[in-house]
Amino acid sequence: METDTKENEAPVMIEPRIAVVGLGGAGCNVASEFYNALAPVDTIAINTDRRALDETAADKRIYICKAVTKGEGTKGDAKIGRKCAMIHEEEIEKAVVGHDIVFLVVGLGGGTGTGAAPVVAEICNRNNIMIFTIGINPFFFENSRTTAAREGLTAIRAACPTTFTIENDKILDIMPNASMSEAMRAVNKSIIDFVQETTVSIVSGIKGEIDAVHKTGTRKAGMGKMPETQIAAGIKT
Ligand SMILES: Nc1nc2c(ncn2[C@@H]2O[C@H](COP(=O)(O)OP(=O)(O)OP(=O)(O)O)[C@@H](O)[C@H]2O)c(=O)[nH]1
Numbered sequence: 001m002e003t004d005t006k007e008n009e010a011p012v013m014i015e016p017r018i019a020v021v022g023l024g025g026a027g028c029n030v031a032s033e034f035y036n037a038l039a040p041v042d043t044i045a046i047n048t049d050r051r052a053l054d055e056t057a058a059d060k061r062i063y064i065c066k067a068v069t070k071g072e073g074t075k076g077d078a079k080i081g082r083k084c085a086m087i088h089e090e091e092i093e094k095a096v097v098g099h100d101i102v103f104l105v106v107g108l109g110g111g112t113g114t115g116a117a118p119v120v121a122e123i124c125n126r127n128n129i130m131i132f133t134i135g136i137n138p139f140f141f142e143n144s145r146t147t148a149a150r151e152g153l154t155a156i157r158a159a160c161p162t163t164f165t166i167e168n169d170k171i172l173d174i175m176p177n178a179s180m181s182e183a184m185r186a187v188n189k190s191i192i193d194f195v196q197e198t199t200v201s202i203v204s205g206i207k208g209e210i211d212a213v214h215k216t217g218t219r220k221a222g223m224g225k226m227p228e229t230q231i232a233a234g235i236k237t
């Protein structure tokens, strides 16, 4: 008996497996906020700072690298951050594999996140995991970190072209009387919104493509490219 395939079609459910990977102090704070908000993502926190990592709430915590930093962070040295991540490459790879999309979050201008981010991005690239990096630019009064942030960003973009930056300073324009920690929390919140909106945009783009293939039986030229991402207020390329 012939069946009408149209009537028997089940709705297509697309649920990408998403990981938010927080690197260094800022990244781990953001990962904790995702975890505590019960966001539907896996949270992976990576840090050279043992105490900060112990205070981080996440599905998985990866401590890098006792042999190099003795658990005390890199003290702003991105070369050390990179080296620590490379020593733990296998462990990091095991944690990210199995996800479709990774959002990497890093505070720019320190050593751990800034140095480790390109290593994590390369791991995602070679495993064909779609990756977005969100780099948080330091406050204007953190003078010593500005150059390190700029140089770090160039290295991160080379490994992950879909890198966006968000300015800690922007929040001070909107909330001039905010304390530093209040401002950082507001920035962290906008990262949560960005991840949510980007994910919705990707899923609807992919679903649109599948629907079009179902209707016409063919793929249009240019389809299959990554859909445009939405950029939340305050986040710029
Ligand atoms: N928005 C936001 N920014 C933060 C937060 N924590 C730190 N930052 C910013 O991120 C920059 C980098 O700092 P960290 O993330 O602590 O640096 P790190 O990667 O741990 O590097 P080292 O401690 O030097 O090994 C700082 O200069 C701050 O401007 C946070 O929770 N939220």
Ligand SMILES: [Mg+2]
Pocket: 024, 025, 049, 052, 073, 074, 110, 112
């Ligand atoms: Mg640190």
